[in-house]
Amino acid sequence: VLRVDPDRMRADFDALAAIGRTGAGGVSRPTFGDAHLAARAWFLERAAAAGLETRIDSAGNHSAVLRSTRADAATLVLGSHLDSVPDGGRFDGALGVVAALEALRTAKDARLGLPVGLEAIDFTDEEGTLVGLLGSEALAGALRLEALARPRGGRDALLAGLARAGLVEERIADARREPGSLAGYLELHIEQGPVLERERVDVGVVTGIVGSRSFRLEFIGVAQHAGTTPMGVRRDAGLGAAAFIIAARALALRDHPDCVVTVGSVTLEPGAFNVVPGRARLALEFRSPDAARLAALEGELLELAGHEAEAYGLDLEIVLVGRWEPAPLDPTVRAAIGRAAQELGLSTLELASGAGHDAQALAGVTRAGMIFVPSTGGVSHQPAEHTEWSDCVNGANVLLGAALELAR
Ligand code: HGY
Ligand code: MN
Ligand code: MN
Numbered sequence: 001v002l003r004v005d006p007d008r009m010r011a012d013f014d015a016l017a018a019i020g021r022t023g024a025g026g027v028s029r030p031t032f033g034d035a036h037l038a039a040r041a042w043f044l045e046r047a048a049a050a051g052l053e054t055r056i057d058s059a060g061n062h063s064a065v066l067r068s069t070r071a072d073a074a075t076l077v078l079g080s081h082l083d084s085v086p087d088g089g090r091f092d093g094a095l096g097v098v099a100a101l102e103a104l105r106t107a108k109d110a111r112l113g114l115p116v117g118l119e120a121i122d123f124t125d126e127e128g129t130l131v132g133l134l135g136s137e138a139l140a141g142a143l144r145l146e147a148l149a150r151p152r153g154g155r156d157a158l159l160a161g162l163a164r165a166g167l168v169e170e171r172i173a174d175a176r177r178e179p180g181s182l183a184g185y186l187e188l189h190i191e192q193g194p195v196l197e198r199e200r201v202d203v204g205v206v207t208g209i210v211g212s213r214s215f216r217l218e219f220i221g222v223a224q225h226a227g228t229t230p231m232g233v234r235r236d237a238g239l240g241a242a243a244f245i246i247a248a249r250a251l252a253l254r255d256h257p258d259c260v261v262t263v264g265s266v267t268l269e270p271g272a273f274n275v276v277p278g279r280a281r282l283a284l285e286f287r288s289p290d291a292a293r294l295a296a297l298e299g300e301l302l303e304l305a306g307h308e309a310e311a312y313g314l315d316l317e318i319v320l321v322g323r324w325e326p327a328p329l330d331p332t333v334r335a336a337i338g339r340a341a342q343e344l345g346l347s348t349l350e351l352a353s354g355a356g357h358d359a360q361a362l363a364g365v366t367r368a369g370m371i372f373v374p375s376t377g378g379v380s381h382q383p384a385e386h387t388e389w390s391d392c393v394n395g396a397n398v399l400l401g402a403a404l405e406l407a408r
Contacts, residue, residue, distance in 0.1 A: 001343050002400060003397050003400070004102045004103060004397055004400055005102065006389075006393045009098060009102040009392075009396060010389065012046060013392070020033075022087055022383055024383035027089070028088065029082065029084040029088075031125040031129040036082065039082045039094075040122060043101070043122055044064070046101060047120070052104055058167065059134060059175035060165050061121055064101055064121075065120075066118040068115060068117040069114075070115055075116060075182060075183060076117070076183040078119065078399060079096060079119070079121030080094075080122070080123070080126070080358065081122060083126055085381050087383065088380075088383075089380055089384070091385050091392075092190060092380055093127075095387065095395070097122045099395060099396035100188070101120045103118070103120070107400070116183040118403065123139070126357070126358050128152050129153050133360070133361045140176070140177075140361045141177075142361055147322070147323075151321060152216075152321040179365040182362075182365065184366050184369075184406050185367070186337075186370075188371045189357060189372060190387050191351075192354075192378070192381070194375070196351075196373070200347075201347045203337070203349075203398055204350075205334050205349070205350045205369075206329055206353050207334065208327060208352050209327045211287065211294050211325050211327075211360075212287040212288075212322070212324050213298055213323050214283070214321050215318055215321060217244070217281070218281050218318075219308075219314045219315075219316055221237040221279070223275050224278075225274070235312070235313045236312065237277045237278055237279050238280055240316075241282055251300060251304060258288065259297055260287050261301065263285075265281075265282070266281070267280070284301070286298070288326070325360070325364075327363035328363070329369050330367035330369055332406075333369030334350070336402040336405040340397075340400075340405060344394065351372065357370060367406075373387055
């Protein structure tokens with residue numbers, strides 16, 4: 001059984017974790033910020049140092065390529081993302097990219113003469129600081145026009161970011177790959193939940209990925225003097241926001257136990273001690289493994305927002321800014337992952353992903369699968385995110401084994 005070089009991979013992982021490092025072992029690499037651009041450049045340097053071909057497409061996806069001996073061969077893509085949430089952990093995305101690079105190096109050194117090419121890819125803006133699944137949906141030809149017209153991070157941030165990265169908005173869609181050119185997609189990722197650790201299982205074989213929708217809500221009242229405006233006549237946007245957040249949670253708990261609802265950001269304007277807030281801007285996101293349930297939850301949440309606005313004498317503006325469909329993952333890929341883990345003497349468990357991933361974009365155009373490794377305490381999207389190094393090596397070896405089976 002071919003295995004990765006754990007020390008070589010560890011050296012890469014630690015070097016990458018130093019790029020955009022924050023306190024307590026985290027990283028902050030929002031899309032197209034200095035740290036993110038530095039991490040992507042580092043990745044290409046390491047690929048070139050390994051004698052691999054490097055490539056950047058018009059969506060900014062960064063790739064290392066190990067060509068097949070056959071001329072018209074399809075490509076098996078392995079990868080994840082180097083961008084992070086603000087003040088995130090050093091494993092989310094990064095582990096998958098480093099393991100993919102290590103898998104290509106190991107395959108290259110072994111001179112396997114595979115019938116397909118292998119590609120290690122770092123997708124642009126997976127986390128949605130700007131758009132969400134931007135690079136993977138572009139590559140899959142699944143990028144919706146409104147995703148760029150009304151992006152989750154706002155048009156200004158998107159345009160500024162594209163300029164910093166040297167990308168042209170009108171060319172992003174050119175990153176689309178012919179589905180026939182893809183032999184499949186595999187992604188190693190930390191679980192970001194508590195299941196594998198609780199069940200003491202080495203490797204998760206992911207069955208499907210949750211769908212999610214993001215909305216920007218704006219409750220609009222009247223800014224007023226905080227001292228001279230009696231409580232009974234205020235149109236306080238902060239009250240509408242607070243009432244909605246509490247009621248949205250109650251709705252999910254009562255009627256949608258398999259769904260999650262999050263208001264991750266609330267901004268009150270003008271934002272002063274002595275002004276009754278005239279505006280409240282909310283970042284609303286909700287998820288479900290089932291598309292029909294997602295649509296039902298959308299209707300109920302938006303109706304609820306309207307109800308709370310009315311209750312506090314406010315107007316309400318709603319803008320859809322993100323929409324990722326749920327995706328079942330490919331049975332043959334799941335089987336290959338299971339066999340690779342078995343050959344390595346590793347225990348496996350089938351589980352669904354509550355986190356979104358690039359694999360859900362690729363699943364629409366090629367057979368796609370994901371390998372999870374345990375998250376310590378199920379913690380993620382914050383500096384304490386951690387996975388035991390032995391689990392990271394297990395994941396990389398399963399990625400390599402499954403890739404070689406699918407390649408053949
Ligand atoms: O938000 C997510 O689920 C993923 O981490 N992008
Ligand atoms: Mn991720
Ligand atoms: Mn993430």
